[in-house]
Amino acid sequence: MMRDDTLHEPDQALHVEDLTVTYGANPVLWDIDLDVPPGVMCAIVGPNGAGKSTLIKAALGLVRPVAGHVRFLGRPIGQMRGQIGYVPQRHSVDWDFPTTARDVVEMGLYRHLGWLRRPGKAEHARALAALAEVGMQDYADRQISQLSGGQQQRVFIARALVQDAPILILDEPMAGVDASTEAIIIALLKKLRDAGRTIIVVHHDLTTVQSYFDWLVMLNVRIIAQGPVSETYSADNLRAAYGRHLAMIAVPAEEPAP
Amino acid sequence: MTAIAALLSSSIVQTVLVGAAILGAISGMLGAFAVLRRQSLLGDALSHAALPGVCLGFLIAGGRDLGSVMAGAFATGALAALIMMLIVRRTTLKTDAALGIVLSVFFAVGIVLLTVIQSEGGSGSLGLMTFLFGQAAAILRSDLWIMGGIGLAALMLVLALWKEFKLVSFDADFARAQGFPVTVLEAGLTVMVALAIVVGLQLVGVVLMVALLIAPAAAARQWTNSLGGMVLLSALIGAASGAGGALVSATTRGLATGPVVVLIATGIVVVSLLVAPGRGLLWQAAATRQARARISDGRVLATLQGFARMHDDAGYPSERGMLQVALGAKPPAARLASLESRGLIRSVMHPPETTPHWELTTAGHTEAAALSGQPGDTAKGGTE
Incomplete structure (x- = not known):
């Protein structure tokens, strides 16, 4: 066997150890140790430039770390491709690309199809089902440039859903979508979590952390705190991550105002 | 009418037309991907960077041998692409600056070499000037085999890797996260663009070659909303521009082909930008x-x-x-x-x-x- 089948920390959906990423000479992530257990809905929060997206990209192997390793359910990313649904930031692509919503969702099946095979009836049906899950079935044949921001985001999520992956990683899925889309997305993610999937979300809105998530990673280049939201979402941790001038709305209610 | 019929029955004109159409189709097809990947200007840099290679190929072969000229053009084009990649990765310069630097340096070297060869005289050295602005009449019947071969290879590659190319063009990060060899696929597309440029040099010339990559794709995007439609239409527009330009240039004494091809293609772009249903300005x-x-x-x-x-x-x-x-x-x-x-x-x-x-x-x-x-x-x- 060429492949190393020894599992490392197989009880964690995501296990990150000693991870350091630099852009040039500046560390973007410094010595990250992180564990996300299976079946939780985890938010990664932190100020701008904290390295939230970089953490996700490094975990997925899109950014090369200078040190450290990452495991999903005990395996390196190379053995887990196709079992991790990834939803990049919506603005990372050009939505004027000549294609339809269903076509984008089918892209989630390309890996499963393998080389030289084209999507057929089965793939069309799976793509439609995934679009229906995000309430977008009526837009299957719509040009993606004609969709609103929230609809585009839902198409992106459907593309990750169609893989039927046990782990879902979303980069700022709530950025620039309206309140009703946000409610649809959160309800869907909670449903998936309740079905046993692990959901990891880069999130920017501190006011909704407690109502949306049950697991929290607070990041500012280093890990500030991680664990169940009830234990980690504290004024001290927020100050440590965001600095002293943090708006009071984000501080948990039980803390007396200074 | 009889004059045109007589013209079309001439085997030289036929060769030129077929060659120009093949070349336009290749450029149009690959240009669609280049435009969607926002790499239109890479084509410009590659074509300018091909000029020193053309001269070196000429010097090494001791004459205007298409094989060695094309090999030289491909070699310096690839070198330019490599240097650009290194500049973007290793320095703080952005892609546009790297493109500008590499394009002008390679073109400058090419012009110097061209001048040296011409000052030394020698047989056929005048023919090299046609690589600047293109001369369809210079295409030989034997060249068609090379063009057709490269065209066929490009077509097979695009058909075989259709969904991979689509995914990489739309969302390279997602493709990488899915485990696709994105770097290899992107390199494949870039190499195909370089090949299209190399075969197109003697028709359109290094200076204007990029227009034959961009213009058909830009026009095609206006008329269709599917990638397949865009690539096909882009190839057709490219073929029509190439053939039309070659015909006009071949029948007008001393008129370089490149500018005519570019004007025709750009005319189609302007019309498309104005009247295309849904996207047109009008x-x-x-x-x-x-x-x-x-x-x-x-x-x-x-x-x-x-x-x-x-x-x-x-x-x-x-x-x-x-x-x-x-x-x-x-x-x-x-x-x-x-x-x-x-x-x-x-x-x-x-x-x-x-x-x-x-x-x-x-x-x-x-x-x-x-x-x-x-x-x-x-x-x-x-x-x-």
Whole structure:
């Protein structure tokens, strides 16, 4: 066997150890140790430039770390491709690309199809089902440039859903979508979590952390705190991550105002 | 007609036409991917960087041998692409700056080499000048095999890796996260673009080659909403521009082919930008006009309905002056005529006044109510 089948920390959906990423000479992530257990809905929060997206990209192997390793359910990313649904930031692509919503969702099946095979009836049906899950079935044949921001985001999520992956990683899925889309997305993610999937979300809105998530990673280049939201979402941790001038709305209610 | 028929039956003209069409099709097909990946200018840098290679190929082969010239062009083009990649990765310079530097340096070296070769004279050194702006008449029948071979290879590659190329062009990060060898696929596309440029050099020339990559794709995008349609149409437009340009240039003494091809392709782009359904500028202007008219009509109907309600008379005749005051501007006669012809308002007289008056018809009341989102007054009855 060429492949190393020894599992490392197989009880964690995501296990990150000693991870350091630099852009040039500046560390973007410094010595990250992180564990996300299976079946939780985890938010990664932190100020701008904290390295939230970089953490996700490094975990997925899109950014090369200078040190450290990452495991999903005990395996390196190379053995887990196709079992991790990834939803990049919506603005990372050009939505004027000549294609339809269903076509984008089918892209989630390309890996499963393998080389030289084209999507057929089965793939069309799976793509439609995934679009229906995000309430977008009526837009299957719509040009993606004609969709609103929230609809585009839902198409992106459907593309990750169609893989039927046990782990879902979303980069700022709530950025620039309206309140009703946000409610649809959160309800869907909670449903998936309740079905046993692990959901990891880069999130920017501190006011909704407690109502949306049950697991929290607070990041500012280093890990500030991680664990169940009830234990980690504290004024001290927020100050440590965001600095002293943090708006009071984000501080948990039980803390007396200074 | 007979002159054109005679011209087309000439084997030289046939060769030129077929070669130009093949080349245009290859460029159009690969250009579609380059444009969608926002790499149009990479083609410009590659084509300019091919010039020193053309000269080196000429020097090494000791003459204008297409094989060695193309190999040289490909080699320096690849070197330029590599240097650009290194500049972007290792320095803080951005892609556009790297492109500009590499393009101009390689082109400068090419011009120097070209001048050296020409000053030394030698057989066929004059022919090298055609690589600057292209000369379709220089295409030989044997060259068609190379062009056709490269075209076929590009077509097979695009067909075989269709969904991978689509995914990489749309969302490279997602493709990478899925485990696709994105770097290899991107390199594959870039190499194919470089090959298209190399075969296109003697037709269009290094200076204008990039237009044959970009223009057909830009025009095609206007007419279609699917990637397959765009690539196919782009190839067709490229072939038509190439063949048209070659024909014009081959029949006009001393006229370089490149500029003619580029002008034809650009003409198609301009027409496409203006009139393409949905995306064309004229199309969009018409849509804006319609939207404005709809809003203006809605305001007239709502105002008339307001007067009718105020007077508790569904058939209340509103005077033009009142409409003008209520709307804040004179209602355009064309809009009133349009509303009347659609049966929404009716022109009436209201003696003893001699000015024009209008009243809402039943249909007009329904329409006004629908526009304002309120329940209609139609139960009370219009005048019909």
